[in-house]
Amino acid sequence: MxxxxxxxxxxxxxxxxxxxxxxxxxxxxxxxxxxxxxxxxxxxxxxxxxxxxxxxxxxxxxxxxxxxxxxxxxxxxxxxxxxxxxxxxxxxxxxxxxxxxxxxxxxxxxxxxxxxxxxxxxxxxxxxxxxxxxxxxxxxxxxxxxxxxxxxxxxxxxxxxxxxxxxxxxxxxxxxxxxxxxxxxxxxxxxxxxxxxxDYRGAYVADLANIIDFDAIRAAGLHIGADPLGGASVNYWKLIAEQYDLDLTVVNPRVDPQWGFMTLDWDEKIRMDPSSPSVMASVLAYQHDYDIVTGNDADADRHGIVTPDGGLMNPNHYLAVAVQYLYTHRPEWREDAAIGKTLVSSTMIDRVAESLGRRLWEVPVGFKWFVPGLIDGSVAFGGEESAGASFLRKDGTSWTTDKDGILLALLASEIRAVTGKSPSALYAELVEQFGDPVYQRVDAVATKAQKAALGKLNGSAISAETLAGDPIIARLSEAPGNGAAVGGVKVVTEKAWFAARPSGTEDVYKIYAESFVGEEHLKQVQAEAKEIVDAALGG
CATH class of the missing domain: 3.40.120.10 (Alpha-D-Glucose-1,6-Bisphosphate, subunit A, domain 3)
Incomplete structure (x- = not known):
C-alpha cells in the first residue's frame, strides 16, 4: 500500500x-x-x-x-x-x-x-x-x-x-x-x-547571549537555516539573526493556520513534529545548502537538527551529543550537576554520563520532572526522547524550566563552530566509543482495563528471567532518579531494555525498546516485551 x-x-x-x-x-x-x-x-x-x-x-x-x-x-x-x-x-x-x-x-x-x-x-x-x-x-x-x-x-x-x-x-x-x-x-x-x-521576543533573544556562544558561531562563519514550521518562533529567528549578526536564513517564514505548506507525517496527518523525517521532508531539501538546518514545532519547545553529513538526526542521538559537548564546555557548571533523562531515552546517554563521571538522573516521562533540578542547578541538562530539552545558563543558573527548541537548535550551531564537526560526526565518534544502539517505539493493542492495569503495574509482577537471551538485571516501576512511579514498567539487561506505558489517547500501549546488538536483536526484544507485558497483565 x-x-x-x-x-x-x-x-x-x-x-x-x-x-x-x-x-x-x-x-x-x-x-x-x-x-x-x-x-x-x-x-x-x-x-x-x-x-x-x-x-x-x-x-x-x-x-x-x-x-x-x-x-x-x-x-x-x-x-x-x-x-x-x-x-x-x-x-x-x-x-x-x-x-x-x-x-x-x-x-x-x-x-x-x-x-x-x-x-x-x-x-x-x-x-x-x-x-x-x-x-x-x-x-x-x-x-x-x-x-x-x-x-x-x-x-x-x-x-x-x-x-x-x-x-x-x-x-x-x-x-x-x-x-x-x-x-x-x-x-x-x-x-x-x-x-x-x-516584550517576550526582545527579552528572550537578548538573554540568549548568557547561554549560547554567539561569538564562536559568528567567527566560524556558519551558514545556518531555520524553519519554524509555521510556528511561534518565526519572528524570533529573524531577530536572532539581526541581533547577533549571524548568517542565518529563515527558510520558511510562512504562517498559515491550515499548514498547507507542510509535508504529511507518518500517518498522513499534518503535524508539526520536527523529529519526524516525514514532517521534516521539506526541511531536508536544504540539507546541503547550510552547515546546520533546524526545525521547531508550533510552540518551539521541540527541535529537529539537520546536518549535511547526517540528514535529520534521531533525537536520542542529538541529546547524547549535546550532553557530551555541554558537560565539557561549561566550566562554571557545578561539578556535581547531574545529567537528566527520561527513562525511555537512549542508554547511550547513560554511557556518556559514566564516561564524564557525572551522575545520571533518570525520571519518568514528562518534562515536569526536571523542573526542581533545573531551578537549583543540581541538574544542568534535562532531555527527553521526543526532542525536548533545556539546560542551564553558562554561569550555572536557571534558563527555562520548560523545553526550549530554539535553544537546542542554536546549540547545534555552537557545537559545529567550536568543535569544527557536525553533531552527526560527533555522534559517530560516540558510536565508535560506546557501540551503536538501535532504538524504536511501537504500539500494541490494549483494552482500557489493560491500560489501567499497566499504568499501575509493579516491576515485581514481571516473572521473566531473561530478555532476548540475556539475564534481566532490573524491573523498574519507579524511576531511579527520583523514585516517582513511571506509569508502566522498564525491563533492563546489559545489552538492551524495553519500557511499556499506556497511551493517554488511544487503546494501545507504547513499547519503547533499544538494543546495542542490532536490528534483529531489537525485534526479538520487542516481541518478548509484548509477551512479558501481556503475561503480567493476565493475557
Missing part, C-alpha cells in the same frame, strides 16, 4: 479555519462524556472544537479554575499569557483575557501581538520571580504543541516556570469540569479595558 507520508499536503487534507473557529463558539461540551470534559495531560488540555473538546466553554472554565487555583496558592503576581499559530489559539486567548480581566488578574500579552514560544513564556516567569518582587508570577501557554491544525491546547505554568505537576493540573481540571457542569455560573467574564504588554 502506498503512503503519502512525507508528501506535500493536498487541498483535501486542510481544515476549514472559519468552521473550526465557529465550532469553538457554537458547540457546548457535555462533561458527562469523557471525550468532552477537561483533561490535563503532560502538556495541558488539548482537543478540537469540531469534537466539542476545545471550546469557549472549556477555556472560560479552565481560566476561572486557574484563577481559583492562584487564590488557593496565594499567587498574586502577574500572569504571563502567550499563544501559538494554531487556528484556535487566538479565540482561546480572547476568552481567557475576558475571564482574567473580570477576576482582576494582571495579564501580560505580547507587546507586538506576536506569537509566543513556550520557552519565551517560561523564561519571562523565571526572570520575574528571580528579580526581587514581593509577589510571584505564573503563566498560560495557549498551544497544542505539534498537534494537527484542528486542535487547540491550553497549558498552565506555575511560578517555577515549567509544566504544572499533576497535583495542580488535577485540581484545575476537576474545578473546571465542576464549573462547566454548573453551566459556568461561577465564571466571571468582562471585556478587558486595558491589557498590559510584555
Amino acid at each position: 502506498t503512503t503519502r507520508a512525507g508528501q506535500p499536503a493536498q487541498e483535501t487534507d486542510l481544515i476549514n479555519v472559519e468552521e473550526l473557529v465557529a465550532a469553538y463558539y457554537e458547540k457546548v461540551p457535555d462533561v458527562t462524556n469523557p471525550d468532552q470534559k477537561v483533561v490535563f495531560g503532560t502538556s495541558g488540555h488539548r482537543g478540537s472544537s469540531f469534537d466539542s473538546a476545545f471550546n469557549e466553554t472549556h477555556i472560560a472554565a479552565i481560566t476561572q479554575a486557574i484563577v481559583d487555583y492562584r487564590t488557593e496558592q496565594g499567587i498574586t503576581g502577574p500572569l504571563f499569557i502567550g499563544k501559538d499559530t494554531h487556528g484556535l489559539s487566538r479565540p482561546a486567548e480572547t476568552t481567557a483575557l475576558e475571564v482574567l480581566a473580570a477576576n482582576n488578574v494582571r495579564a501580560l500579552v505580547d507587546e507586538f501581538d506576536d506569537y509566543v514560544p513556550t520557552p519565551a513564556l517560561s523564561l519571562a516567569i523565571i526572570v520575574y520571580n528571580a528579580t526581587g518582587h514581593d509577589d510571584q508570577a505564573d503563566g498560560i501557554v495557549i498551544t497544542p504543541s505539534h498537534n494537527p491544525p484542528r486542535d487547540g491546547g491550553f497549558k498552565y505554568n506555575p511560578p517555577h516556570g515549567g509544566p504544572a505537576d499533576s497535583d495542580a493540573t488535577s485540581w484545575i481540571a476537576d474545578r473546571a469540569n465542576e464549573l462547566i457542569a454548573n453551566e459556568l455560573r461561577d465564571v466571571k467574564r468582562a471585556e478587558p479595558t486595558a491589557v498590559e504588554t510584555y
